[in-house]
Amino acid sequence: MIKIVRRKVTSLEAQLLVKEIQKTPYIVGYSDKEWKEAENIRVAEDRQGNLMGVSLNIDFGKNWTKIAVLYVREADRGRGIGKRLFYSAFEEAIARKRHVYTISGNPIVIKMMADLEFATFPSLLQFPQAYQSERRIVYVHMLAWLANLYRIKEMMRKHWVYDEEEQFIYGIHLSSSR
Template sequence: MIKICKRKVTQSEAELLIREIKLTPNIIGYSLTEWMDAEHIIVAENEDGKMLGICLNYDFHEHWSKIAALFVFEEFRGKGIGKLLFYEAYKDAEIRHKNVYTISANRMVIKMMEDLNFLLFHSLLDLPTIVSQYRFNFYWHSLGWVVNFYRIKEIIRKSIVYTEHINFVYGIHLFKV
Protein backbone atom coordinates (compact mmCIF):
# COMPACT_ATOMS: atom_id res chain seq x y z
CA MET A 1 0.00 0.00 0.00
CA ILE A 2 1.26 3.46 -0.93
CA LYS A 3 0.34 6.47 1.18
CA ILE A 4 0.65 9.98 -0.29
CA CYS A 5 0.90 12.78 2.25
CA LYS A 6 2.01 16.37 2.53
CA ARG A 7 4.67 16.82 5.19
CA LYS A 8 8.09 18.20 6.00
CA VAL A 9 11.08 15.89 5.60
CA THR A 10 13.47 14.90 8.35
CA GLN A 11 17.12 15.86 8.10
CA SER A 12 18.13 12.25 7.40
CA GLU A 13 15.51 12.03 4.62
CA ALA A 14 16.76 15.31 3.11
CA GLU A 15 20.36 14.07 3.24
CA LEU A 16 19.34 10.82 1.53
CA LEU A 17 17.47 12.74 -1.18
CA ILE A 18 20.47 14.95 -1.84
CA ARG A 19 22.77 11.91 -2.22
CA GLU A 20 20.35 10.09 -4.53
CA ILE A 21 19.43 13.11 -6.66
CA LYS A 22 23.14 13.74 -7.27
CA LEU A 23 23.12 10.42 -9.18
CA THR A 24 20.45 11.58 -11.64
CA PRO A 25 21.22 13.55 -14.81
CA ASN A 26 17.98 15.56 -15.01
CA ILE A 27 17.52 17.04 -11.52
CA ILE A 28 19.95 19.70 -10.37
CA GLY A 29 18.63 19.50 -6.83
CA TYR A 30 18.24 21.53 -3.70
CA SER A 31 20.43 22.13 -0.68
CA LEU A 32 19.82 20.72 2.78
CA THR A 33 18.57 24.09 3.99
CA GLU A 34 16.10 24.31 1.10
CA TRP A 35 14.76 20.81 1.79
CA MET A 36 14.42 21.53 5.50
CA ASP A 37 12.69 24.89 4.92
CA ALA A 38 10.26 23.64 2.26
CA GLU A 39 6.60 23.84 3.26
CA HIS A 40 4.91 22.02 0.37
CA ILE A 41 6.44 18.57 0.06
CA ILE A 42 4.38 15.63 -1.14
CA VAL A 43 5.77 12.29 0.06
CA ALA A 44 4.99 8.72 -1.03
CA GLU A 45 5.44 6.22 1.80
CA ASN A 46 4.88 2.51 2.23
CA GLU A 47 2.85 1.04 5.11
CA ASP A 48 5.94 1.19 7.34
CA GLY A 49 6.43 4.92 6.69
CA LYS A 50 9.46 4.38 4.43
CA MET A 51 9.85 7.20 1.89
CA LEU A 52 9.45 5.86 -1.67
CA GLY A 53 9.47 9.15 -3.52
CA ILE A 54 8.96 12.86 -3.13
CA CYS A 55 7.75 15.96 -4.90
CA LEU A 56 9.20 19.28 -3.74
CA ASN A 57 7.00 22.28 -4.47
CA TYR A 58 7.29 25.89 -3.45
CA ASP A 59 5.60 29.18 -4.05
CA PHE A 60 7.67 31.80 -5.85
CA HIS A 61 4.93 34.42 -6.20
CA GLU A 62 1.56 35.01 -4.61
CA HIS A 63 -0.11 33.41 -7.67
CA TRP A 64 2.47 30.76 -8.58
CA SER A 65 3.74 27.45 -7.23
CA LYS A 66 6.58 25.49 -8.80
CA ILE A 67 6.67 21.71 -8.96
CA ALA A 68 10.41 21.78 -8.50
CA ALA A 69 11.71 18.25 -7.96
CA LEU A 70 9.91 14.98 -8.61
CA PHE A 71 11.97 11.99 -7.50
CA VAL A 72 11.21 8.32 -6.93
CA PHE A 73 13.88 6.01 -5.52
CA GLU A 74 15.11 3.63 -8.20
CA GLU A 75 13.77 0.44 -6.60
CA PHE A 76 10.22 1.88 -6.58
CA ARG A 77 10.11 3.27 -10.13
CA GLY A 78 7.62 1.93 -12.66
CA LYS A 79 4.82 1.57 -10.10
CA GLY A 80 3.02 4.87 -10.78
CA ILE A 81 4.41 6.62 -7.70
CA GLY A 82 5.77 9.57 -9.69
CA LYS A 83 2.36 10.11 -11.25
CA LEU A 84 0.65 9.98 -7.84
CA LEU A 85 3.13 12.55 -6.49
CA PHE A 86 2.86 14.88 -9.48
CA TYR A 87 -0.94 14.82 -9.49
CA GLU A 88 -1.08 15.41 -5.74
CA ALA A 89 1.30 18.38 -6.05
CA TYR A 90 -0.91 19.73 -8.83
CA LYS A 91 -4.03 19.33 -6.66
CA ASP A 92 -2.29 20.94 -3.70
CA ALA A 93 -1.50 24.03 -5.79
CA GLU A 94 -5.11 24.15 -7.03
CA ILE A 95 -6.47 23.93 -3.47
CA ARG A 96 -4.16 26.76 -2.46
CA HIS A 97 -5.33 28.83 -5.49
CA LYS A 98 -1.91 28.84 -7.17
CA ASN A 99 -1.05 28.51 -10.83
CA VAL A 100 1.55 25.81 -11.51
CA TYR A 101 4.95 26.08 -13.18
CA THR A 102 7.33 23.20 -13.82
CA ILE A 103 10.27 22.15 -15.99
CA SER A 104 11.21 18.62 -17.01
CA ALA A 105 13.16 16.56 -19.50
CA ASN A 106 11.46 13.35 -18.35
CA ARG A 107 9.08 12.11 -21.05
CA MET A 108 6.64 10.73 -18.46
CA VAL A 109 6.45 14.08 -16.65
CA ILE A 110 5.95 15.86 -19.98
CA LYS A 111 3.12 13.41 -20.75
CA MET A 112 1.51 14.22 -17.37
CA MET A 113 1.79 17.93 -18.17
CA GLU A 114 0.05 17.28 -21.50
CA ASP A 115 -2.66 15.18 -19.81
CA LEU A 116 -3.32 18.01 -17.33
CA ASN A 117 -3.49 20.59 -20.16
CA PHE A 118 -0.36 22.50 -19.24
CA LEU A 119 0.76 25.14 -21.74
CA LEU A 120 4.14 23.81 -22.90
CA PHE A 121 7.07 25.85 -24.22
CA HIS A 122 10.81 25.38 -24.65
CA SER A 123 12.34 28.51 -23.16
CA LEU A 124 11.43 31.26 -20.72
CA LEU A 125 12.03 33.57 -23.66
CA ASP A 126 8.94 31.92 -25.19
CA LEU A 127 6.76 32.45 -22.10
CA PRO A 128 3.13 32.33 -23.31
CA THR A 129 1.58 35.77 -23.71
CA ILE A 130 -1.34 34.79 -21.47
CA VAL A 131 1.07 35.12 -18.53
CA SER A 132 3.13 38.04 -19.85
CA GLN A 133 2.20 40.14 -16.80
CA TYR A 134 4.27 37.64 -14.75
CA ARG A 135 7.31 37.68 -17.07
CA PHE A 136 9.46 39.60 -14.58
CA ASN A 137 8.46 37.19 -11.77
CA PHE A 138 9.51 34.16 -13.85
CA TYR A 139 12.83 35.77 -14.81
CA TRP A 140 13.55 36.92 -11.26
CA HIS A 141 12.68 33.49 -9.86
CA SER A 142 14.90 31.73 -12.42
CA LEU A 143 17.82 34.05 -11.75
CA GLY A 144 17.47 33.52 -7.98
CA TRP A 145 17.24 29.77 -8.49
CA VAL A 146 20.42 29.50 -10.55
CA VAL A 147 22.48 31.96 -8.49
CA ASN A 148 22.84 29.52 -5.64
CA PHE A 149 26.20 28.04 -4.68
CA TYR A 150 24.81 24.51 -4.31
CA ARG A 151 23.18 24.58 -7.77
CA ILE A 152 26.14 26.23 -9.48
CA LYS A 153 28.38 23.40 -8.22
CA GLU A 154 25.83 20.77 -9.32
CA ILE A 155 25.31 22.33 -12.76
CA ILE A 156 29.07 22.31 -13.37
CA ARG A 157 29.52 18.79 -11.96
CA LYS A 158 26.61 17.32 -13.91
CA SER A 159 27.63 19.03 -17.15
CA ILE A 160 30.98 17.22 -16.83
CA VAL A 161 29.55 13.84 -15.76
CA TYR A 162 26.53 13.80 -18.09
CA THR A 163 27.67 15.08 -21.47
CA GLU A 164 24.57 14.49 -23.60
CA HIS A 165 22.40 17.53 -24.28
CA ILE A 166 19.09 17.52 -22.43
CA ASN A 167 16.03 19.28 -23.86
CA PHE A 168 13.87 20.61 -21.07
CA VAL A 169 10.21 21.43 -21.54
CA TYR A 170 8.60 24.19 -19.51
CA GLY A 171 4.96 23.99 -18.51
CA ILE A 172 2.41 26.24 -16.86
CA HIS A 173 -1.11 25.52 -15.78
CA LEU A 174 -3.42 28.40 -15.00
CA PHE A 175 -6.07 28.18 -12.34
CA LYS A 176 -6.34 31.96 -12.26
CA VAL A 177 -4.59 34.80 -14.10
Protein backbone atom coordinates in the same frame (compact mmCIF):
# COMPACT_ATOMS: atom_id res chain seq x y z
CA MET B 1 0.01 0.11 0.12
CA ILE B 2 1.43 3.47 -0.82
CA LYS B 3 0.41 6.55 1.12
CA ILE B 4 0.97 10.16 0.00
CA VAL B 5 1.41 12.49 2.97
CA ARG B 6 2.37 16.12 3.29
CA ARG B 7 5.22 16.41 5.77
CA LYS B 8 8.75 17.67 6.25
CA VAL B 9 11.58 15.26 5.52
CA THR B 10 13.90 14.05 8.26
CA SER B 11 17.61 14.89 8.26
CA LEU B 12 18.42 11.36 7.07
CA GLU B 13 15.83 11.60 4.29
CA ALA B 14 17.22 14.99 3.22
CA GLN B 15 20.73 13.53 3.00
CA LEU B 16 19.42 10.55 1.04
CA LEU B 17 17.53 12.80 -1.40
CA VAL B 18 20.58 14.97 -2.06
CA LYS B 19 22.74 11.91 -2.68
CA GLU B 20 20.24 10.13 -4.95
CA ILE B 21 19.15 13.22 -6.90
CA GLN B 22 22.79 13.93 -7.69
CA LYS B 23 22.71 10.71 -9.76
CA THR B 24 19.89 11.79 -12.08
CA PRO B 25 20.33 14.09 -15.09
CA TYR B 26 16.76 15.39 -14.85
CA ILE B 27 16.85 17.21 -11.50
CA VAL B 28 19.33 19.89 -10.47
CA GLY B 29 18.20 19.60 -6.89
CA TYR B 30 18.32 21.31 -3.59
CA SER B 31 20.82 21.27 -0.75
CA ASP B 32 20.44 19.29 2.45
CA LYS B 33 19.60 22.53 4.29
CA GLU B 34 16.93 23.50 1.73
CA TRP B 35 15.27 20.09 2.02
CA LYS B 36 15.18 20.31 5.82
CA GLU B 37 13.69 23.82 5.72
CA ALA B 38 11.11 23.15 2.99
CA GLU B 39 7.51 23.33 4.12
CA ASN B 40 5.51 21.99 1.17
CA ILE B 41 6.68 18.44 0.56
CA ARG B 42 4.62 15.41 -0.36
CA VAL B 43 6.15 12.08 0.55
CA ALA B 44 5.15 8.71 -0.86
CA GLU B 45 5.55 6.19 1.95
CA ASP B 46 5.23 2.44 2.20
CA ARG B 47 3.41 0.73 5.10
CA GLN B 48 6.40 1.19 7.37
CA GLY B 49 6.65 4.93 6.61
CA ASN B 50 9.75 4.56 4.43
CA LEU B 51 10.29 7.25 1.81
CA MET B 52 9.58 6.00 -1.72
CA GLY B 53 9.39 9.36 -3.50
CA VAL B 54 8.81 13.08 -3.01
CA SER B 55 7.46 16.18 -4.62
CA LEU B 56 8.60 19.58 -3.45
CA ASN B 57 6.41 22.62 -4.09
CA ILE B 58 7.71 26.14 -3.63
CA ASP B 59 5.41 29.14 -3.52
CA PHE B 60 6.73 32.31 -5.10
CA GLY B 61 5.30 35.66 -6.05
CA LYS B 62 1.78 36.51 -5.08
CA ASN B 63 0.03 33.50 -6.61
CA TRP B 64 2.55 31.04 -8.08
CA THR B 65 3.65 27.56 -7.04
CA LYS B 66 6.55 25.71 -8.59
CA ILE B 67 6.60 21.93 -8.59
CA ALA B 68 10.33 22.09 -8.03
CA VAL B 69 11.20 18.42 -7.55
CA LEU B 70 9.48 15.18 -8.45
CA TYR B 71 11.62 12.22 -7.50
CA VAL B 72 10.90 8.52 -7.01
CA ARG B 73 13.57 6.23 -5.62
CA GLU B 74 14.89 3.81 -8.22
CA ALA B 75 13.56 0.65 -6.54
CA ASP B 76 10.05 2.14 -6.46
CA ARG B 77 9.75 3.37 -10.04
CA GLY B 78 7.16 2.03 -12.46
CA ARG B 79 4.38 1.86 -9.87
CA GLY B 80 2.64 5.17 -10.56
CA ILE B 81 4.15 6.89 -7.52
CA GLY B 82 5.53 9.82 -9.52
CA LYS B 83 2.15 10.42 -11.14
CA ARG B 84 0.38 10.35 -7.79
CA LEU B 85 2.90 12.79 -6.31
CA PHE B 86 2.77 15.15 -9.30
CA TYR B 87 -1.03 15.17 -9.47
CA SER B 88 -1.29 15.67 -5.70
CA ALA B 89 1.11 18.63 -5.85
CA PHE B 90 -0.73 20.10 -8.84
CA GLU B 91 -4.21 19.65 -7.35
CA GLU B 92 -3.17 21.23 -4.05
CA ALA B 93 -1.79 24.30 -5.84
CA ILE B 94 -4.89 24.66 -8.03
CA ALA B 95 -7.16 24.27 -4.98
CA ARG B 96 -5.34 27.26 -3.49
CA LYS B 97 -5.98 29.17 -6.76
CA ARG B 98 -2.29 29.34 -7.62
CA HIS B 99 -0.66 29.26 -11.03
CA VAL B 100 1.67 26.28 -11.43
CA TYR B 101 5.14 26.29 -12.96
CA THR B 102 7.49 23.36 -13.49
CA ILE B 103 10.48 22.25 -15.56
CA SER B 104 11.51 18.74 -16.54
CA GLY B 105 13.58 16.77 -18.98
CA ASN B 106 11.85 13.54 -17.98
CA PRO B 107 9.52 12.30 -20.77
CA ILE B 108 7.05 10.92 -18.20
CA VAL B 109 6.74 14.30 -16.47
CA ILE B 110 6.46 16.07 -19.81
CA LYS B 111 3.55 13.78 -20.69
CA MET B 112 1.88 14.56 -17.37
CA MET B 113 2.23 18.28 -18.15
CA ALA B 114 0.46 17.67 -21.47
CA ASP B 115 -2.25 15.58 -19.79
CA LEU B 116 -2.90 18.39 -17.31
CA GLU B 117 -2.97 20.96 -20.12
CA PHE B 118 0.13 22.90 -19.16
CA ALA B 119 1.35 25.40 -21.74
CA THR B 120 4.81 24.05 -22.55
CA PHE B 121 7.81 25.71 -24.14
CA PRO B 122 11.46 24.75 -24.72
CA SER B 123 13.15 27.84 -23.29
CA LEU B 124 12.44 30.81 -21.05
CA LEU B 125 13.33 32.88 -24.09
CA GLN B 126 10.31 31.35 -25.88
CA PHE B 127 7.72 32.15 -23.21
CA PRO B 128 4.26 31.59 -24.73
CA GLN B 129 2.76 34.74 -26.21
CA ALA B 130 -0.57 34.20 -24.44
CA TYR B 131 1.18 34.31 -21.05
CA GLN B 132 3.47 37.31 -21.50
CA SER B 133 1.82 39.15 -18.60
CA GLU B 134 3.15 36.41 -16.26
CA ARG B 135 6.68 36.29 -17.69
CA ARG B 136 8.34 38.74 -15.31
CA ILE B 137 7.40 36.90 -12.11
CA VAL B 138 8.67 33.59 -13.52
CA TYR B 139 11.92 35.22 -14.66
CA VAL B 140 12.49 36.82 -11.26
CA HIS B 141 11.91 33.49 -9.55
CA MET B 142 14.32 31.70 -11.89
CA LEU B 143 17.04 34.29 -11.29
CA ALA B 144 16.66 33.88 -7.52
CA TRP B 145 16.70 30.08 -7.91
CA LEU B 146 19.87 30.22 -10.00
CA ALA B 147 21.65 32.52 -7.54
CA ASN B 148 22.56 29.56 -5.34
CA LEU B 149 26.05 28.13 -5.09
CA TYR B 150 24.82 24.55 -4.61
CA ARG B 151 22.78 24.66 -7.83
CA ILE B 152 25.52 26.35 -9.84
CA LYS B 153 27.99 23.63 -8.81
CA GLU B 154 25.44 20.88 -9.50
CA MET B 155 24.57 22.22 -12.95
CA MET B 156 28.24 22.37 -13.88
CA ARG B 157 28.94 18.91 -12.45
CA LYS B 158 25.97 17.33 -14.21
CA HIS B 159 26.93 18.97 -17.48
CA TRP B 160 30.37 17.33 -17.23
CA VAL B 161 29.10 13.96 -15.95
CA TYR B 162 26.32 13.52 -18.48
CA ASP B 163 28.30 15.25 -21.26
CA GLU B 164 25.19 16.29 -23.13
CA GLU B 165 22.54 18.91 -22.92
CA GLU B 166 19.32 17.57 -21.49
CA GLN B 167 16.27 18.99 -23.25
CA PHE B 168 14.24 20.55 -20.49
CA ILE B 169 10.65 21.58 -21.09
CA TYR B 170 9.07 24.43 -19.17
CA GLY B 171 5.40 24.30 -18.26
CA ILE B 172 2.88 26.71 -16.83
CA HIS B 173 -0.72 26.20 -15.89
CA LEU B 174 -2.73 29.25 -14.90
CA SER B 175 -5.39 28.85 -12.25
CA SER B 176 -8.94 29.63 -13.25
CA SER B 177 -8.91 32.72 -11.00
CA ARG B 178 -6.60 34.56 -13.43
